[in-house]
Amino acid sequence: MNKFFSYGKQTITQDDIDAVIEILKSDWMTQGPTIAKFEKVLCEKFGGKYASVVANGTAALHLIALGLEWAKDDIIITSPITFLASANCAIYVGAKVDFVDIDSKTYTIDPEKLEEKLKLYAAQNKKVKAVVAVDYAGHPCNWDALKTLKEKFGFQLINDYCHALGAEYNNDAQYAIKYAEAVNFSFHPVKHITTGEGGTVLTNNEKLDKRIKTFRTHGMTKDEFFLEKNDGPWYYEMHEVGFNYRITDLQCALGISQLSKLDKFIARRSEIARFYDDIFSKDDRFIFPYVSKNVKHAYHLYPLQIKFDQLKISRKDFFAKLKEQRIIGQVHYIPVHLQPYYRNNFGFKPGDFPVAERFYEREISIPMYPSLTDEDLNYISSAIIETLNKSV
Numbered sequence: 001m002n003k004f005f006s007y008g009k010q011t012i013t014q015d016d017i018d019a020v021i022e023i024l025k026s027d028w029m030t031q032g033p034t035i036a037k038f039e040k041v042l043c044e045k046f047g048g049k050y051a052s053v054v055a056n057g058t059a060a061l062h063l064i065a066l067g068l069e070w071a072k073d074d075i076i077i078t079s080p081i082t083f084l085a086s087a088n089c090a091i092y093v094g095a096k097v098d099f100v101d102i103d104s105k106t107y108t109i110d111p112e113k114l115e116e117k118l119k120l121y122a123a124q125n126k127k128v129k130a131v132v133a134v135d136y137a138g139h140p141c142n143w144d145a146l147k148t149l150k151e152k153f154g155f156q157l158i159n160d161y162c163h164a165l166g167a168e169y170n171n172d173a174q175y176a177i178k179y180a181e182a183v184n185f186s187f188h189p190v191k192h193i194t195t196g197e198g199g200t201v202l203t204n205n206e207k208l209d210k211r212i213k214t215f216r217t218h219g220m221t222k223d224e225f226f227l228e229k230n231d232g233p234w235y236y237e238m239h240e241v242g243f244n245y246r247i248t249d250l251q252c253a254l255g256i257s258q259l260s261k262l263d264k265f266i267a268r269r270s271e272i273a274r275f276y277d278d279i280f281s282k283d284d285r286f287i288f289p290y291v292s293k294n295v296k297h298a299y300h301l302y303p304l305q306i307k308f309d310q311l312k313i314s315r316k317d318f319f320a321k322l323k324e325q326r327i328i329g330q331v332h333y334i335p336v337h338l339q340p341y342y343r344n345n346f347g348f349k350p351g352d353f354p355v356a357e358r359f360y361e362r363e364i365s366i367p368m369y370p371s372l373t374d375e376d377l378n379y380i381s382s383a384i385i386e387t388l389n390k391s392v
Ligand SMILES: Cc1ncc(COP(=O)(O)O)c(C=O)c1O
Pocket: 056, 057, 058, 059, 082, 083, 085, 086, 134, 160, 162, 163, 185, 186, 187, 188, 198, 199
C-alpha cells in the first residue's frame, strides 16, 4: 500500500467527469449558460437571492470589498486564525486591517473581545467599516452575538464561509446569508466541493450583486441600471475599473455536479469526525474540536491540538515522522498578524492575540475528506498515537 493521506482532497467521480465533458462538446466554454445555472442552484441551496460565481474565493472577497465600497483607511476587522485572503482583501482597496482574538473553544472570532475593540475605536471617534467573520474549520461563529454587535455599532458583516458549506446554526443550513450582507465561498480542491479553482459571493442586496457582477468582468456593464445611454445591443459602458475574475462553464458544470453531493460528503465528514473524536477524547495529550450545542460542524478541517509543550517531541519532528508514514498534515493557520507584512506595516507583534498564538502552537489538521475509508482512519489514528508513544 503506497497511498498517501493529505489533510484534504477532492472527491471526483464519473458523473463529475461526464458533466465537464458535456460542456467541452457544447458551444460555450466560458460566459455561457452554465454560469447562471450554477448561480441558481447555489441560491437554492444556501438561501440567498443573488450569487456571483467567480475565479476563486480570494476574488470573491476582493469583489465584496469593492462592492461594499471599502475605501482608504477604513478599518476592517477579522480573525488572526484564517487564511491570508480574509485580511488581504482589505489591503487590496487601501483599507486598514485589525484583528480580534479567537474564542478558545470554537476557534472563531470572540464576540466579547470584538465588543471591547469596537468600544475602543468608538472612544477615539473611529468607526469600524466591516467585520469579516470566519466560520473556521466549519464551525459557525457566534452569529447571534455578532448580529447584536452589528446593530449596536453599525458595521458591515461578512461571512467568510469557505470552510462551512453544509454547517448548521440554530438548526438552519441557510444561516450564513441571514446574518451577513455578503457571504464568500471557495471551491478550491481541499474544500467541501470543488471547481478546481472557483468562488462565489452570495448576497440578498441587489445593488451589491450588480456591482460585483460588473467588477468581475472589467467593470463592463450592459445593465440598464447603470447605463448612461444605450446605442444598441453591442453597447456597454465602464464606470469603474474592474478585473477579469470570471469562472468558466466547464468549472460551473463541475460545481453543479459536486453541489448535488454536498450532503453526502458532509455525512461522511461527520462520521470521520465521530471516529477521531472517539479516539482522541480518551487521551489527554489531545484537544479535539469542540462543537457548540446550537451548531452542526461542517468539518472542512479536523483541527487537532496536541500538547507538544508537555511532550518530548516537537511539532516539526512529529510532522516529519508522520510524513515517513505517508500522512501529510498541515497547520491552519499561522496567525495572520504574525506575518512579516502585517508586523512591518501595521506594527502587530507576538503576544497581541494570545489565544490564537497558543492555538497555533498546538494545532495540526489531520486528514479529513469523504473518500477516507475506515481502514484509512484506523491507520492514521494509530500512526498519530504510536508516533507520540514512541517519543517519550
Ligand atoms: C477562510 C478562507 N478564506 C478565503 C480563502 C480563499 O479562497 P481561494 O483559495 O479560493 O482563493 C480560503 C482558501 O483557502 C479560505 O480558507
